[in-house]
Amino acid sequence: MRRFLVMGVMAVLALTGCGGGEPAAISAAGLSSAKDSTFVYLHHLDIVTDWDPASSYSNEIVAMENIYDSLTIYNPRTRRAGPRLAVAWTSSADGKTWTFTLREGVVFHTGRPVDAAAVKASVERTKRLGAGAAYIWDSVQQIVVRDPLTVEFRLKYAAPLDIIASSGYAAFVYDTHAAGSGDLGKWFQTGRDAGSGPYTVASWTKGREKELVLRAFDGYWGGWDGPHYRNVEFRVTPDPDRAYRMLLRGEASYVQRLNTQLFLRARATAGVRTIQVPSFQNLLVLFNSASGPLADVRLRKAVQKAIDYDGLITRMRGAAAPASGLVPEGLLGHVPGQRSRQDLAGAAELLAQAGYGPDGAPLRLTLTYAEGDDDEALLVRLLTDALASLNVQVEAKAMQWNDQWSRGKATDPAKRQDIFVMYWYPDYADAYSWFLNVFHSAEPVSFNLTYLKDKNLDERIDTLPSLVTSDRGAAEKAYADLQKRLVEKDAVVAVPWVSTYQRAYLGNVQGYTDNPAYSNVVFVHDLIPGG
Template sequence: MRWHKRLLAAGAVVAMALTATACAGGQVRGSQSPAASGAPTDATFVYVPNLEVVTEWDPASSYSNEIIAMHNIYETLTRYNPQTKKAEPLLATSWTSSDEGKKWTFTLRQGVTFHTGKPLDAKAAKAAIERTKKIGDGAAYIWDAVDKIEAKDDFTLEFKLKYPVPLDLVASSGYAAFIYDTTAVDGDSDDLKKWFNEGNDAGTGPYTVESWRKGEEVELTLKAYDQYWGGWDGPHYKKVSYRVTPEITTAWQLLQRGEVSFVPRLNPQLFAQAGSAENVQTSQTPSFQNLLLLFNTASGPLKDVRLRKAIQKAIDYDGLLAALQGSGVAASGFVPEGLLGHVPGRTPKQDLAGAEALLKEAGYGPGGKQLELELTYAQGDNDQQVLVTLLSSTLDKLNVKLSAKALQWNTQWDQGKAKDPEKRQDIFVMYWWPDYADAYSWFFNVFRSTPDDQISFNLSYLKDKKVDEAIDGLPELMATDPAAAEKAAAELQAKIIDEHAAVAVPYVVNYQRAYAKSVQGYVDNPAYPNVVFVYDLKPAA
């Protein structure tokens, strides 16, 4: 949604972008020892999201909840490893960069086939990336630096760039970096898109689509792709089921009864119970995901910047963190800690006197007119509900009536993108995370305007030419001059948060997972939010 929708030290970015590098391909995944006696051979991994899974099936355009399934169906050239903070081999076994980071050469893994049965080679990988670039949807901007792609031979892919970027990281992106068979159907790209959106797939990943029933509880089921290059020796889950369960208490009951395998989020009380449950295990991992309150800068009462600043000040940031009981940590700007562009010392604090003064200046607040605002947020998200409850109570004391609507993501997003400004909300609540391990995603996707005013995720509707120009200069700075990039990111956040008051950032998510004791080998990867790489797990007896 991005549900409800990059961890490098500055020096690491430069090293990867400017230094010739090579990463050797390692052991083929799946070469584990034979299954232990009694381990299931046909086990199903049941994932319980709170919202519908699929909004877009085309791997070129996918940019939403379906990430949790897509990374089990499709693969990228590389995958980000949060332990090493580097990209590691996946469909590419090695790579080098030269010409000061403007030429990259990837060696592809041999023996890989698409789910269509056709072999993966350099021409096929080139075609997939070029189609994604041409369509230009979702996160396709990640390839903007690419000037030319050449298939030097069957398994060598060469990229020539217009300006330096860490292409091994770009190639590990959670979106728009998928390699897929562009010849899966006869016809043009539109025919292929239609075929994808009927629930078909053309990836190289360990699983392929078995069934997709939009709107049903068990929305999506995947099955093992028998010819997967990693092999199926040893214990593996042979099926993956996505069972949509909006109510968190229901998800918890299903987990306790052993009917599901993985719940991505519980509320603090249930998570505490899960920690001592006999048949459940838990994990906590810092994330790159934060919560954004995007204020409507273009229409409605919040077009007045004084009112936007008043709402920023009214939020009870500390009270919210206390209520979340560990599932969120304080934010400082909108770039999370650990990413180039993070600015310490920007943690917001509630200022009710300041909020009241700004409301009064604009003719609202206690003793003045009542300000009426509409807020939309994700249905079934307990943490967002806590935010709404606290904010409604606070604003009520300031003579501000908050009408909060809990909506399914597609409904919320459609309203936010409405062509008629009068139909849009005043405050749009959503999570955001990077497309790859870099901060550019927040700036480009959420706050850059478009020439045709097309609305995607820039749901504050901010339009500032100087902000746009500064955002456009970030990628090259991040690759070549970290100090200048840090300065530019800090200045941009000051302009967007302080001057325009386009956003408030209450917290960064701390992932708290609950899953069955029978699930072995689970590791959270914050570069792929809420994704479980099911092939890497082992089902216990």
């Protein structure tokens, strides 16, 4: 990828606990209201990297989920799929035939109807392009239009298609005829959309702070009765201090990411609401198991043991929870009681076995992590210091994501890093996303940045969707066994924490909730702009 309904009235009061240069009070003139109804979302990264709903696989999820609809949507309270474009669905006893009944009267922003033929065309195009998270439809063998509001999916193997259809990526239903006789992919990349969601693109200026503006789609099936935000602005604000000041001035409605210090100040600030919620997102420390010194499993285990897991949780002051295995709590496959602990003596012993350590040869490792991420920087600093005490020197480099990822995917193994630090959250609410994307063999390399190539492991991963559908007990065991192998036996990954999201937003924003299956998404149509 939660949980709270927050309602409140903005109090224009003197702020306490604020440093110099900050406003003494939030200005009522700057606040969003039912009249101007613009919701301003501040993100620390660029919003859009890919406008095509078939291949989109990055930060633009925060906008796309407000522009496009999927057949279903994940409900974190019931832990099941709920209705969206589909109002009902059934599956055969063997889990290989799924029939969805569509909502009546829905239209795309282009004016064309959202019917069974449109669903079939969307999924088939996404499968054909095979980009981004298109793998979610791999089980689909055939799609049959039964009538305008009934679509049937016939699968090659059993899979939980109701949950798959709620995916944050690659599950969007869109008008495949939007470009007419033109190239639909090129048409999308100019900043146009063909969704059926509550908002449509008003403007997009790549590289600008106010990168994207959405406006209300009057024909939205969910309606516009009562107060709603009619416009949504997405602004790119990398500096958390500036983002916080914009919130205090009423120039922003919502800040997606604050550091812990600012979040604690926001909690004590009149007129600002905060929310702290668990997520499905964890931090992965991926070890190069194919080349370089960490091809030796003893050295991978030594680095695992050098991480100060408890110290990190303490220092992050609520922004993280201890991890137990690879799968966060709340997802099928989570295994309690698998928490890791620092063990420097054990690390030294493993290093010595490999000829390194305090009394052996010096070991040099390279590490890459995200530039501007204070939490990752803390991990790197503590790990670097701990390893230095064991005669292991780490050359750590903070990089922009695209540069870091490009290095990790280098065709020349000599150009790759020894340790790759990154976050992961599921494409849909199932742990399969970690195992298929991060640990399954992949050629060329994509997110398999441990560079594992193991046919037996791949076969075990490939059985997971069928097991989830047919035998959840067997699926739980399969997930537990895979985690034991990857974390303990093969030691290709360490998991220092599961992120706890810390958000801040204006007190006049009512009805905000956080859904862990859609990382960083605010479903703006569900909000109520207060006075």
